[in-house]
Amino acid sequence: GAVVSQHPSWVICKSGTSVKIECRSLDFQATTMFWYRQFPKQSLMLMATSNEGSKATYEQGVEKDKFLINHASLTLSTLTVTSAHPEDSSFYICSARPQGGYYGYTFGSGTRLTVV
Amino acid sequence: QQQVKQSPQSLIVQKGGISIINCAYENTAFDYFPWYQQFPGKGPALLIAIRPDVSEKKEGRFTISFNKSAKQFSLHIMDSQPGDSATYFCAASKKLQGTSGSRLTFGEGTQLTVNP
Numbered sequence: 001g002a003v004v005s006q007h008p009s010w011v012i013c014k015s016g017t018s019v020k021i022e023c024r025s026l027d028f029q030a031t032t033m034f035w036y037r038q039f040p041k042q043s044l045m046l047m048a049t050s051n052e053g054s055k056a057t058y059e060q061g062v063e064k065d066k067f068l069i070n071h072a073s074l075t076l077s078t079l080t081v082t083s084a085h086p087e088d089s090s091f092y093i094c095s096a097r098p099q100g101g102y103y104g105y106t107f108g109s110g111t112r113l114t115v116v
Numbered sequence: 117q118q119q120v121k122q123s124p125q126s127l128i129v130q131k132g133g134i135s136i137i138n139c140a141y142e143n144t145a146f147d148y149f150p151w152y153q154q155f156p157g158k159g160p161a162l163l164i165a166i167r168p169d170v171s172e173k174k175e176g177r178f179t180i181s182f183n184k185s186a187k188q189f190s191l192h193i194m195d196s197q198p199g200d201s202a203t204y205f206c207a208a209s210k211k212l213q214g215t216s217g218s219r220l221t222f223g224e225g226t227q228l229t230v231n232p
Contacts, residue, residue: 006159034219043205043222044160093159097218105150105209105220107159 002028004096006108013084013115021079021111023094029074030096035067038091038110050077084115119143120208122223130231135193137226139206142187146208148218151180151191154203154225163204164191196230203227 003026013019023033031052036044048069049057056069066088068080077096081088093110122139129135141149147168152160166173166180166189173180179192193200206223 004159041225041227043225046219049219091157095159095220105162107152107161110157110159112157 002096002098002104002106004094004106004108006094006111008111009109010112011114013113015085015115016083018080018082019084019113021081021092021094021113023077023079023096023108025075025096025098025106028096028098030077030098031074032097033071033077034095034097034105035069035077035079036093036095038093040091044093047079081113084113086115089113089115119146119221120206120223122206122226124226125224126227126229128229128231129196131196131198133196133230135196135200135228135230136190137204137206137228138188138190139223140186140188141208143208143210144187145210146221147211148209149180149182149189150207150209150220151178152205152207152222154205160205193228196228198230198232201228201230 005024007022033050035047037047038044046059047062050069050071052071052074058064071077091110094108095105097105120141150165151163153163154160164175164178166182168184177194182189204226207220209218209220211218
């Protein structure tokens with residue numbers, strides 16, 4: 001089945017630094033990947049849709065300059081949290097849909113970001 | 117605007133009992149309704165999904181009931197087990213205009229606890 005690998009699974013960084021999170025589709029090509037943010041005991045909030053070879057589409061209220069998304073290949077999308085602050089601490093999850101597939105969303109295992 | 121409403125927020129059942137989680141949607145353009153299971157610190161995993169042209173789908177102990185006219189769908193977990201204790205999210209998907217893509221809208225989630 002479709003597998004999405006997300007790395008790292010957890011990261012601690014200092015305020016003001018940047019952190020990069022990788023999302024890889026291991027056994028399929030994904031023209032579209034999604035990035036979500038989840039706070040404790042809450043639902044997943046879509047942050048942005050990442051399209052291979054083009055600019056990401058951000059949801060309303062999500063700062064484009066703070067959350068940089070790059071989808072340089074059909075198997076890799078990255079989310080970079082720039083100038084991180086404690087309020088950016090959260091659980092970040094990526095999702096990918098196989099090329100040509102419409103319904104099959106597969107999620108990564110998530111990244112716990114803690115900014116101190 | 118919350119397009120998918122989920123209830124209850126939390127649910128406690130005894131081992132062997134039936135767990136029932138309900139969702140209601142507003143947008144008739146939704147054409148795919150998946151349920152996801154999420155364990156603490158992990159990404160969501162697809163449990164079962166249904167299309168609106170079907171009123172019921174069963175996979176093992178998990179059944180989705182779908183009522184198109186009422187715009188409601190529910191997840192039934194038969195013979196609930198302690199290992200089923202997790203957070204369950206319903207979701208709905210619709211095609212994005214002008215593209216071949218789609219996006220998921222999640223419900224608020226239900227924390228299920230199955231007591232031994």
